[in-house]
Amino acid sequence: MKRIAVVGGGVAGMTAALRLAEAGHEVDLFEAAPALGGRTKSFYDEEVDEWVDNGPHAMVGAYHSTLKLLQDIDATQYVNWQSSLTLSLWDKARGFFDLKAVSWLPVNIALIWAVYRLPGHDVSSVKAMLRLAMTMHNRNEEQTVQQWMDEIKAPERLVEDMLEVLCLGVMNEPMNTAKAKTFALVLALSFSSHRNAKMGWFNKPLSQALVAPLADKLRALDVNIELRSSIRSLDELNHDSIVLALPAFARNRLLGIKEGVATQSITNIHLWFEDKVELPNLMQGMLDTYGQWLFDVSAMMNQENKLQHLCVIVSADESDKTQDELVTLVLSEIETMLDVKLPQPQKVRFIREKRATVLVREQKGVDLPGHVFDVGEAPQIGELPATIELAVLLGEKAAQMVHLSHENSA
Numbered sequence: 001m002k003r004i005a006v007v008g009g010g011v012a013g014m015t016a017a018l019r020l021a022e023a024g025h026e027v028d029l030f031e032a033a034p035a036l037g038g039r040t041k042s043f044y045d046e047e048v049d050e051w052v053d054n055g056p057h058a059m060v061g062a063y064h065s066t067l068k069l070l071q072d073i074d075a076t077q078y079v080n081w082q083s084s085l086t087l088s089l090w091d092k093a094r095g096f097f098d099l100k101a102v103s104w105l106p107v108n109i110a111l112i113w114a115v116y117r118l119p120g121h122d123v124s125s126v127k128a129m130l131r132l133a134m135t136m137h138n139r140n141e142e143q144t145v146q147q148w149m150d151e152i153k154a155p156e157r158l159v160e161d162m163l164e165v166l167c168l169g170v171m172n173e174p175m176n177t178a179k180a181k182t183f184a185l186v187l188a189l190s191f192s193s194h195r196n197a198k199m200g201w202f203n204k205p206l207s208q209a210l211v212a213p214l215a216d217k218l219r220a221l222d223v224n225i226e227l228r229s230s231i232r233s234l235d236e237l238n239h240d241s242i243v244l245a246l247p248a249f250a251r252n253r254l255l256g257i258k259e260g261v262a263t264q265s266i267t268n269i270h271l272w273f274e275d276k277v278e279l280p281n282l283m284q285g286m287l288d289t290y291g292q293w294l295f296d297v298s299a300m301m302n303q304e305n306k307l308q309h310l311c312v313i314v315s316a317d318e319s320d321k322t323q324d325e326l327v328t329l330v331l332s333e334i335e336t337m338l339d340v341k342l343p344q345p346q347k348v349r350f351i352r353e354k355r356a357t358v359l360v361r362e363q364k365g366v367d368l369p370g371h372v373f374d375v376g377e378a379p380q381i382g383e384l385p386a387t388i389e390l391a392v393l394l395g396e397k398a399a400q401m402v403h404l405s406h407e408n409s410a
């Protein structure tokens with residue numbers, strides 16, 4: 001048994017601590033904030049009497065490590081899944097339409113059929129989908145998603161209705177800078193089976209659905225959790241091994257490295273209404289608008305006796321408008337979409353996470369002593385983008401690295 005310090009109490013750090021404690025090590029978990037969770041965080045809002053996530057988190061069935069983790073912490077009941085992939089979309093010209101992969105066809109054929117059936121698409125979209133599939137496995141490191149789409153001559157409509165939506169959603173980056181090699185990996189993984197392609201969402205706030213079950217397991221395994229403990233130097237820790245489960249910018253801060261790290265923001269505009277706003281879908285994609293997704297949080301979480309909570313999500317948000325202007329804008333976009341006059345929201349909460357994700361880039365490694373393992377979010381080109389799944393995988397990797405190093409030194 002070794003003494004291990006895990007720095008960072010987000011999903012990556014909690015997963016690392018869990019797997020290390022399961023392997024019989026004595027683990028100290030250090031978290032700078034007053035609560036565990038990191039970017040999967042919720043806070044209690046007294047005014048609406050509700051636990052509110054900084055932003056709703058969606059998943060896909062291809063998050064296999066996350067699913068295994070949820071099983072291990074007895075939390076699978078907190079995620080609801082589509083029966084097969086459906087993207088419910090809207091634009092001003094065509095109204096509401098669904099990209100729906102029917103489950104009775106093999107997933108790749110179902111997707112091509114789904115695209116063909118979208119309003120405004122024809123055989124040119126089908127051909128482009130085939131070219132996309134055929135070119136997935138040989139993307140180079142420099143190429144952007146936009147360049148890939150130009151190369152396969154993807155029709156504008158296919159890009160707008162599907163590829164741009166997916167690129168923003170999974171990579172949190174516009175197509176003109178997002179890396180094609182990672183996007184190709186995500187498409188290949190997600191569209192390899194119906195099970196992988198379908199989307200899932202938490203039916204309880206993240207604090208209850210993910211963080212509390214993880215924290216309970218950690219306590220049951222005697223992990224020592226130190227909240228409000230910001231580690232400022234490795235010299236503060238005298239453990240056999242140290243795991244750094246921090247996004248690259250926080251790791252650099254701890255190590256005194258001045259170099260910047262490319263990150264991207266996500267904006268969430270939470271809206272609460274007294275009178276019910278009827279929405280056709282739980283997760284509504286919006287095209288050609290500032291708001292990209294409208295989530296009916298109350299319906300997702302089955303909260304019937306409260307104000308209705310909606311959340312507008314904007315990935316890779318680079319708008320320089322004021323918060324008030326953006327709230328007015330999304331309210332008018334929802335009115336146009338639903339063709340109704342919305343009641344005045346009882347409450348609005350504008351949350352922009354400036355460093356929501358570390359972008360996929362060629363990431364420089366850092367020199368560390370042999371007993372320190374860096375598993376923070378710093379996705380390389382061709383690896384998964386920053387997601388819950390990446391965080392879980394990094395946590396698992398930390399435990400394996402520590403294990404191997406102890407075996408080698410034994």
Ligand SMILES: Cc1cc2nc3c(=O)[nH]c(=O)nc-3n(C[C@H](O)[C@H](O)[C@H](O)COP(=O)(O)OP(=O)(O)OC[C@H]3O[C@@H](n4cnc5c(N)ncnc54)[C@H](O)[C@@H]3O)c2cc1C
Nearest residue numbers: 008010011012032038039055057058230231356387388391
């Ligand atoms: C608004 C928003 C929406 C998102 N939506 C999705 C989604 O729909 N699907 C999806 O898969 N992913 C989504 N993500 C991404 C996902 O939340 C993150 O990729 C994941 O939670 C990262 O976990 P982590 O443990 O690697 O990092 P973090 O959660 O950042 O954890 C790092 C922890 O380290 C702590 N820390 C920092 N410095 C120190 C220090 N010196 N000492 C001690 N502790 C320190 C921090 O306080 C933090 O708690 C979203 C993120 C945001 C912000």
